[in-house]
Amino acid sequence: MLQCWERKVVQVTEPGHTVLEEKIILFLKKELLRLKQILSPDYQESNEMKSEEESDAREGVLQMALHFLCKMEHQDLADELNDNEMNVGCQKDLKRNLKNKYQSVFEGIAKQGSSVLLEKIYTDLYITEGESGKVNEEHEVRQIEYRSKKPAGQDRPIKCVDIFKPSSIHDKPIRRVLTKGVAGIGKTISVQKYVLDWAEGKDNQEINFILPLCFRELNIMKENEYSLMDVLHHFFPELKEFKFVCKKKYKVLFVLDGLDECRLQLDFQCNESLTDMRAVKSLDGILTNLIKGNLFPSALLWITSRPAAAGTIPAECVDLVTEVQGFNDSQKEEYFRKRISDERCAGKIISHIKSSRSLHIMCHIPVFCWIVAMVLQMIYSTGHKQIPKTLTEMYTYFLLFQTKQRSIKFDSVNDLDPQWNQKLILNLGRLAYQQLEKGNLIFYEEDLRECCLDVKEAAVYSGMCTQIFREESGIFLGTVFCFVHLSIQEYLAALYAFLMMANEGNDIISTQHAHQKAESMIILHKSSVDKALAHDDGRFDLFLRFLLGLSLESNQTLLHGLVSRRQGGFMDKIRTVLGLAGNDKTIKYIKDKIREAPSSEKMINLFHCLNELNDHSLVEQIQSFLSAGKLSKAKLSPGQWSALVFVLLTSDQNLDVFDLKKFIRSDEALLRLKPVVEESHTTLVDSCGLTEESCTTLASILCKESSKLRYLDFSGNHIGDAGVKKLCDGLQSPNCVLGTLRLQSCSITAEGCAALVSALSSNPSHLTELFLYSNKLGDSGVKQISTLLRNPDCKLDCLLGNCSIKAEGCAALVSALSSNPSSHLTWLSLWGNNLGDSGVQQIRALLSKPGCKLKIYYRTETV
Structure with a gap:
């Protein structure tokens, strides 16, 4: 019986055995050919997904190959093959994780609502070769205003995807690139798109590893000592088995995003030289040696920064400076048409933006476009008659809608009137003002506690404050806070100063005391004008615009419920004076300062302040001279001369000649x-x-x-x-x-x-x-x-x-x-x-x- 059964098994399985043998031999040949290709210096991993079921078999073939190479006394080939195979596996894991991390984006505010795929909203940004990496102390809105006047074709545009590729302009390889740009202009989103395209196998596949690091996360690790390998393993655990033994063999790109958020000293002069990737030193020493090229000298380096911090990196440590200039005029329109599915609504928004010079200039900033899209979509959908034409109106609507969304989401209140959390807004405003005084844009938990802000409460109020929280590989990287954009921080700081005066009669800026309480707001305005003029870096320029804009009844109406309306209260006394004379005293004070303005930048900001107060008298006089062709014969007052400069610098007219x-x-x-x-x-x-x-x-x-x-x-x-x-x-x-x-x-x-x-x-x-x-x-x-x-x-x-x-x-x-x-x-x-x-x-x-x-x-x- 047993012998009969064995004969049947042999008869049945013999053809299957032949097929099995053929499949094993074919698989072995393919795998050995793959291993041979892996040893080639120009090998690139195929993007085709291999069957997970075959992974154990492939590992077996690898071990057999390593065994026989050692037996043949080719230990060098065995080590190289093992290292390259590890490279392929780690690269695949890294690409998968980076794709998962970067394929979606929370537009404008992290962790608010649902994310969207980056490819659906991404609009190309205008990036040019910059003049230098030096510090730029001008206010960032001034820089945007200047860029809006720059003649087309004056800069050499660069595609983000080609940032490290050689060109006819540069006669040496580009290893270290510094990309600068104002807050919200799109530096981080450019990095995200570059990394995602690499992870998806679309571009720059000659790079073996892209390792993006964020300074705001590195800040948390500044107190301890690490090696470069420790840092990489903390942030990229998929690389723990990979040792980078032969550094020159692999093309690696380090991305250091957000230099302006760095709280490390970055002492390029005194930090000792470091060449060993496993040597334990301070994080400051590791980063300066990486940037200088002592650590991993063959690696590419991409640093992003706001202009004010660009000079932190020595000029000799930068091969190319580029600048993200945000959206040009055609890209603005493209963004709104991508962002807003209703073509009619998108067209109305584009037309409205073009009608306001100040709004149109600010739309160079992608984050501001997001704010505009949100606000105007809401206004057009609800049939509001008042359409924001000034920055103060736009940001007041933004605060209003964010407050309503919060009420609906967390308090289940669907009321036409906003449910203001006055205490929270005042605390956020206090944080914004205090940190604006210090020049800080990134805050930590202790900064919030100083302003009586509860961390969880601030995170819930995510319309105005963003919480970035990361926990990877069991390492707690901490919690970091920031406002969505510098302009929002300036708006909240101005709102805080206004509310403290309007509701409590407390002037947080001026040391003067009004003879009559009702004149206190005018003194606050004047002292704020002086404060803005005293800061050459323009730190309080937008703050001043917002503070003056908030004095208008139209903006206070939007904030009803937040501004005290108690009869006979402090705001009623202020309103009595402002109602009788309007803002005439403030306007006259600004016009006097325009005549004395020490620089064109200061003068331009003062004219924007007049615009926020709805006073266009000087500009209208000049425009009438221009339209009548009488300017060559007119005798102008100092104020009219300043108005002429303002009109020329902020108009659409090309100033090249x-x-x-x-x-x-x-x-x-x-x-x-x-x-x-x-x-x-x-x-x-x-x-x-x-x-x-x-x-x-x-x-x-x-x-x-x-x-x-x-x-x-x-x-x-x-x-x-x-x-x-x-x-x-x-x-x-x-x-x-x-x-x-x-x-x-x-x-x-x-x-x-x-x-x-x-x-x-x-x-x-x-x-x-x-x-x-x-x-x-x-x-x-x-x-x-x-x-x-x-x-x-x-x-x-x-x-x-x-x-x-x-x-x-x-x-x-x-x-x-x-x-x-x-x-x-x-x-x-x-x-x-x-x-x-x-x-x-x-x-x-x-x-x-x-x-x-x-x-x-x-x-x-x-x-």
Whole structure:
């Protein structure tokens, strides 16, 4: 019986055994081929998902291969194969985890409502190559306002996906990139998209590992010591088995996001050098050595930062600076059409944003677009008649809707009137104001406790405060708080100052005391104006706009229930005064300050403050002059001059070319319009009756660190040698980028020519065209210019027509050009000079030399 059964089994299984043998051999061949490919230096893991059931079998083949390689005494190949196989497995786990982490986004406010897929709302951002990583202390809204005026095509755009790829501009590999941008502009979302595309196998697959680290999380670990490997294993536990033994073999990208949130010292000067990834040191020492390239020198590094903190990284530690400039005008529209499914509603929002210059500028910031979309969608859907046109109105509606949503979600109250939690809003406002004073944007639990804020309560009120909470691999990384955007922090700080005065009569800013309680709000306004003007970094600029905007009845109506309405109360007394005189006293005070404003940035912010108070008188006067074409003849007051500057700097008009002839032709006009000239690349002030005073004004513009002026036509102004000498103070500045200077008919003699030569000799590389036609330079002046042309760094082309030059001066020019074969000079105009036959002969001799590409014009002919 048993023998019969065994014969049947053999008969049945023999064909199956053959098939099994064939499948095993085929599988072995495929796996051995894969192992061979893994040993190749340019191997890339396939994105095709392999069957999980085969994982044990693949592990068995790997162990067999390792065993036989060791038996064959190829231990080096065995180690490399084992390391590469580990690389493939770890990379796959890392990509899977990063995909899960980054494929969704909580737009605007983390952990509020449901998340959306990044690919559904992502809109490309405008990223350019930045000028430097230096500190920018201007308020971020000022930077946005400047960017909105920048002529198209002036920057070199860069696609985020190509940020480390070589280009014709850079002659060396790019290893360390610093990306800067104002708060909410899209730096982190750009990082998220870059990492997600890599994790999904779409882009940059030549990179083996992308390791994103966030400074706000690293801050929690600053008190203890770690090795770089410890840090990586904390944040990426899937890499615990991978040792990075051969660092050069793997292309690794470290992303350090949010440098401005870093609370480490980052002492690049004093931290000792560190090269061992397993050496235990302070986190500060690890990061500085990673950035300097001592640790993991082959790794790529991408750091993101707000402009104010960009200078923390030494220039020698950065190969490329890029700048996220947010949405350009077309991208704004694209965002709203993606974000809002109702095309009609999206169109109405886009039209409304375009009608308000201040709102349109702020929409460069993606987070602000999110706020606008939320507010205007709600307004259009509920049929509100009042549409926000100012920043204060927009943020007041934002607070209103967030409060209503909180009431519906947590208190089950679906009432038309908001259920204000006055105590919580005051505490949030106190936190916002105190941290604004300190310049902090990231807060910790102790900061909240100081303001009587309960951590859980603040987290519940997530419309205005975000809680970032992470717990990975059993390591508690702590809780960090921040407002959604700096502007929301400034709004809440202003609301706190307003409510403290309106409800309690407490002035948190001014040290003055009003004679009458009803005048206290005006004193608060005036002291806030002074506070904003006193801070050069613009820290209280938006705060001031919001505080003044909140004094309007229209905004207080939206906040009813939050602003005390007790009859005979403090707010009633304030309202009595403000009702009788409006905000006239505040408006007059601001206009007085506009006349005294120390800078164009301060003046512009004060005009925005007038806009928040619904006073447009100065601007309307200037606009009427402009539309009537009377500006070149009008006599303007100091306030009207400031209004003209404001209109020009904030209008849609391209400021690339400034022509003084469109305005009043005078030294005063040029001085008053100096902020506009500073934004231009071409300045035309020819034949405007200007004097030495204007030379001083223009020299100060050329000396500015951010000087943009590349073309200056000063012709026809009889400034003489004294004026030229003052202008030379700017020409010799290392910040000067002027390429063309026209000084025809300016009454310049040899003395002025000597000053020009001296200035250009100290900074010879920038000026390429110098027009000195119809000046009495004489031979002595031309001899001075000849010394400049001998400089191999000089790139000058000269127009010296009608300059009283004779044969002696011509000889000096020819000698200089003959002695400097590397001269950049391509043409030289000597028309209208009495060169004589000897001068002409010298010119012909020079032009007949082999390889001479020079063109020289004399009389009316080309030689």
